[in-house]
Amino acid sequence: MSSPTRRTLLRGATALAATAVAGVGVEAVVAAPAVAAAAGTAGLVSSDPIAHLLRRATFGPTPDMLAEARRLGVTGWLDRQLNPAAIDDPALDALLTRLPLAGAGIAGVRAKLPVHSYEAFGQLGRAALARAIWSNRQLFEMTAMFWANHLHVAAPSSGVWDSRSDYDSSVTRKYALGRFSDMLKASARHPAMLTYLDNRSSSKPHPNENYARELLELHTVGMIYTEADVRAAARLLTGLTVGTAGTYTYNAARHATGAVTVLGFSHPNTTADGGEAAALALLDYLATHPATAERIATKLCLRFVADEAPATLVAKLAKIYLDNGTAIAPVLKALFTSSEFAASIAQKVRTPLEDLTAAVRALGLGIEKSGTKALDALYHHLVKAGNAPLRWGPPNGFPDVAAAWASPSAFLLRCNIHLNLAAGWYPQQLTRPADLLKALVPVLPATYGGLVDALARRLIGSPLPSAGVAAVLSVAGKAPTSPLMSTDKQLAGSLPYLIALVLDSPSFQLR
Amino acid sequence: MRNTIDRGCAENTTLTRRRLLRRTAAAGAAGAVAGLIGTEFAFADAAYAGDTLVVLSLRGGFDGLSAIAPIGDPDYYRARPTLALPKSQVIAGDGTFGLHPALAPLLPMWSLGTLAAVHAVGQQNPTRSHFAAMETLENAAPGTSIRSGWLDRMLGGTGATGPLAGVSLGNAMPARLFTGPSPAVSMTGIDDFALAGESPKRPMAAALRALYADAPGVLAGAATAADAALGRANPLRSTTYTPANGAAYPATPLGGALRDVARLITSGTGLAAAAVDQGDWDMHDSLGTAVQGQRMYDNLNELATALAAFATDLGPAGMAKVTLVTISEFGRRVVENASRGADHGHGNAMLLMGGGIRGGKVYTKWPTLAPAALADGDLTVTTDYRSVLGEVLQKRCGFGDLSTVFPGAAASSFGLAAAR
Numbered sequence: 001m002s003s004p005t006r007r008t009l010l011r012g013a014t015a016l017a018a019t020a021v022a023g024v025g026v027e028a029v030v031a032a033p034a035v036a037a038a039a040g041t042a043g044l045v046s047s048d049p050i051a052h053l054l055r056r057a058t059f060g061p062t063p064d065m066l067a068e069a070r071r072l073g074v075t076g077w078l079d080r081q082l083n084p085a086a087i088d089d090p091a092l093d094a095l096l097t098r099l100p101l102a103g104a105g106i107a108g109v110r111a112k113l114p115v116h117s118y119e120a121f122g123q124l125g126r127a128a129l130a131r132a133i134w135s136n137r138q139l140f141e142m143t144a145m146f147w148a149n150h151l152h153v154a155a156p157s158s159g160v161w162d163s164r165s166d167y168d169s170s171v172t173r174k175y176a177l178g179r180f181s182d183m184l185k186a187s188a189r190h191p192a193m194l195t196y197l198d199n200r201s202s203s204k205p206h207p208n209e210n211y212a213r214e215l216l217e218l219h220t221v222g223m224i225y226t227e228a229d230v231r232a233a234a235r236l237l238t239g240l241t242v243g244t245a246g247t248y249t250y251n252a253a254r255h256a257t258g259a260v261t262v263l264g265f266s267h268p269n270t271t272a273d274g275g276e277a278a279a280l281a282l283l284d285y286l287a288t289h290p291a292t293a294e295r296i297a298t299k300l301c302l303r304f305v306a307d308e309a310p311a312t313l314v315a316k317l318a319k320i321y322l323d324n325g326t327a328i329a330p331v332l333k334a335l336f337t338s339s340e341f342a343a344s345i346a347q348k349v350r351t352p353l354e355d356l357t358a359a360v361r362a363l364g365l366g367i368e369k370s371g372t373k374a375l376d377a378l379y380h381h382l383v384k385a386g387n388a389p390l391r392w393g394p395p396n397g398f399p400d401v402a403a404a405w406a407s408p409s410a411f412l413l414r415c416n417i418h419l420n421l422a423a424g425w426y427p428q429q430l431t432r433p434a435d436l437l438k439a440l441v442p443v444l445p446a447t448y449g450g451l452v453d454a455l456a457r458r459l460i461g462s463p464l465p466s467a468g469v470a471a472v473l474s475v476a477g478k479a480p481t482s483p484l485m486s487t488d489k490q491l492a493g494s495l496p497y498l499i500a501l502v503l504d505s506p507s508f509q510l511r
Numbered sequence: 512m513r514n515t516i517d518r519g520c521a522e523n524t525t526l527t528r529r530r531l532l533r534r535t536a537a538a539g540a541a542g543a544v545a546g547l548i549g550t551e552f553a554f555a556d557a558a559y560a561g562d563t564l565v566v567l568s569l570r571g572g573f574d575g576l577s578a579i580a581p582i583g584d585p586d587y588y589r590a591r592p593t594l595a596l597p598k599s600q601v602i603a604g605d606g607t608f609g610l611h612p613a614l615a616p617l618l619p620m621w622s623l624g625t626l627a628a629v630h631a632v633g634q635q636n637p638t639r640s641h642f643a644a645m646e647t648l649e650n651a652a653p654g655t656s657i658r659s660g661w662l663d664r665m666l667g668g669t670g671a672t673g674p675l676a677g678v679s680l681g682n683a684m685p686a687r688l689f690t691g692p693s694p695a696v697s698m699t700g701i702d703d704f705a706l707a708g709e710s711p712k713r714p715m716a717a718a719l720r721a722l723y724a725d726a727p728g729v730l731a732g733a734a735t736a737a738d739a740a741l742g743r744a745n746p747l748r749s750t751t752y753t754p755a756n757g758a759a760y761p762a763t764p765l766g767g768a769l770r771d772v773a774r775l776i777t778s779g780t781g782l783a784a785a786a787v788d789q790g791d792w793d794m795h796d797s798l799g800t801a802v803q804g805q806r807m808y809d810n811l812n813e814l815a816t817a818l819a820a821f822a823t824d825l826g827p828a829g830m831a832k833v834t835l836v837t838i839s840e841f842g843r844r845v846v847e848n849a850s851r852g853a854d855h856g857h858g859n860a861m862l863l864m865g866g867g868i869r870g871g872k873v874y875t876k877w878p879t880l881a882p883a884a885l886a887d888g889d890l891t892v893t894t895d896y897r898s899v900l901g902e903v904l905q906k907r908c909g910f911g912d913l914s915t916v917f918p919g920a921a922a923s924s925f926g927l928a929a930a931r
Contacts, residue, residue: 040726040727040728040729041727041729041730044727198795198796198850198852201796201849201850202848202849202850203849205849206846206847206848206849207848207849208795208796208848208849208850208852208854209795209848209854209855210793210795210854213639213640213855217640217642218642223640223643227639227887230639349729349730352683384683384699384703385683386682386683386684393790394570394571394641394642396641396642402729403685403690404684404685405684405685406685406729406732406733407683407684407685407696407697407733407736408696408697408698408704408733408734408736408737408740409683409696409697409698409699409703409704409737410683410684410697410733411733411734411737412704412705412706412737412741413683415706415707415715415719416705416706416707416708419707419708419715420707465725467721467724467725468722470721471718471719471721471722471724472718472722474714474717474718474721475713475714475715475718497708497713497715497718500708500715501715501718501719501722504719504722505722506722506723506726506727506730506731509730510730
């Protein structure tokens, strides 16, 4: 029973290996269709490089952003996005004032909330979703979410009710386009991480190994460590804890002294007072370890390129990461301008979160006039799908490959939210275009087939195959050749279903 | 690790196009029949006559040393000066092992002999990584090139082919246990498994079926399985479920998931294998003593309450055709840590519940907790968890040969289940 499975997998792997080899030169152009064909997704989305870039580097293309990217070109658009401080975000900023605890420091949350309140978690998750949908700093937000997932501290999770928002602003967002070594050290000295992975209660006689293990396995080098490495790292990390004000503190009295060796790192660790510096030296060592470079490059490829990271690109990005002192921005720029990226069209499938954000953005649905009821509803949709921002329970973060999300339930949830958004049934508070049809298709085509074609070009960026057009129209009892006139009384009733089915199509699943 | 579930896998896309098409056709027919006869279920799926196997994954590393405490082993009390379960607090057992008081809701099953435990059980793989351990636990084919989940292979071996023959409940994401060619459905819950907008006037399901007719497998697999499963779930959803025998499921994710498993079983939809989860077992800190309000006590009590409700709901007749097993990626460190918790360990305990289980006892080849007997500080594994599952498959699920499901493993000879 398992042998056909195995063969299929090997075939897939072989095809992907071909990309890796081809990535070096002009062969990439030839390799692209071959790879897409292996997954069978070739031709389902536009192969235009700008559209490809925006499907990957944003939470869903919009007409405005496509026009901007065409004007600036790939490099110009990337340079603009990699300098988010220069991009205005007034509408989003106004919305975020309704979620003040998402940006609050530890003292601020403590001043506002009773102990163990979930309110700050709720606001933080909603803020993350709002930023994904409506921020103009799309690549920054995409990258910030990547790092939040990499150095994951679940929200909600116990003990970090007061510190999780601060972790977001002072660790993962602060260094999202900065240096990974800085981010890693900031995470190690943050009460949220020290609480989530229990280092705060670790001690000299009986070190708690939780943080040490995940620091090696998840945050840095991956599965190359030994149990002895975990125990040594746990000892070195003792003393990094949380003080009574809920803020980070180094407690020398809890630090286990004595020489340690972790992978290739060694430190005499002779004094308790020097324990923090020794721990930070380990973190610097780990951040610049070749295995960390390879692991981060691989994860960035999974995020932005393909479910099987092209080996050549991983090697290239790992080198850039190390050559630039773990700086992230040069790595991203190299990734998006690589031949492997160019050859990866139609190789990624949208997660439930990306499906939602892309649908809202494609439909042009705007921020609600007041309150956060719509945002609450969108967030809860993602809770059901298992993909609400920051909400993954374990410390490994959300998976980033299609197979981890492909389920009948997830498919139905996608279809259901598409129809609800298209019809405006739920949530009802999002700002909608005065005339959704006109906003999506300014000039009414002469046939129903023409209408679906226009909707697909607008919402997906490419037409559906003719069988797909007929399938969509079947919900309205129409054929592609059925005439369409502005006086058509059935059109308004059918439109939400037609839009929903276009969003339900295989093409929209791809990014 | 705090919460529930690790999902994620890289190879769930192995359904062939032909297979998908075959399933669509079958599902369409079943859906039509279901529509005609309303809530009367009369599905004629392929003949699987064994127990429904319910696999409960205890995520994070279940502490078998707390749940089924080795109270006869003096090293237990040396290693855990604050956390060890005092002999005076055990509620059942045999002097060598004692049940944690939070398991009290399961006492009737223990006394009746439908609940058993196996101790010092686990994987050959020595990893203490959650993620690596869960992956190998659920793959259960170490040293081979097989990448599917063992419950997928079990499902394939039963010959059960209905669209709801294999179901994971409690999460929309696919369960890695079911990774592989045998179709399985994941759902958050039966009541959530619906297609919006569907009506005679707006045949959304038919439109989606047509939309995905030519789609590549990586995108069509979920759509096609959803279509098939809706045919069965729609009539189920339209009836309110009232648990039998006064069973009261706790309002927890596990309670809700087991309630839906019972609902699938009693409605005769052909459920052969189910996967459910309970999280929050990664008690590096504040594992606590055996009193209410402590982490271990509360999580064990939630587990016991949900399992007891499930057994009560199905009753003896229902449980005669059901076996539930618990698995966890690893046990916990024998010696407690500074946080009144225990770090990642190795050997562990499993629970088995069902009418065919020879319960009321702990099966084990106890290696002792003497320092020299430990595996890198942890309980040594003397019984491969696959051999325990293998004995269940042979005695309760009609498996003669285990080599497909558990290559290289032999069934245990504990006699922990009665042959069907």
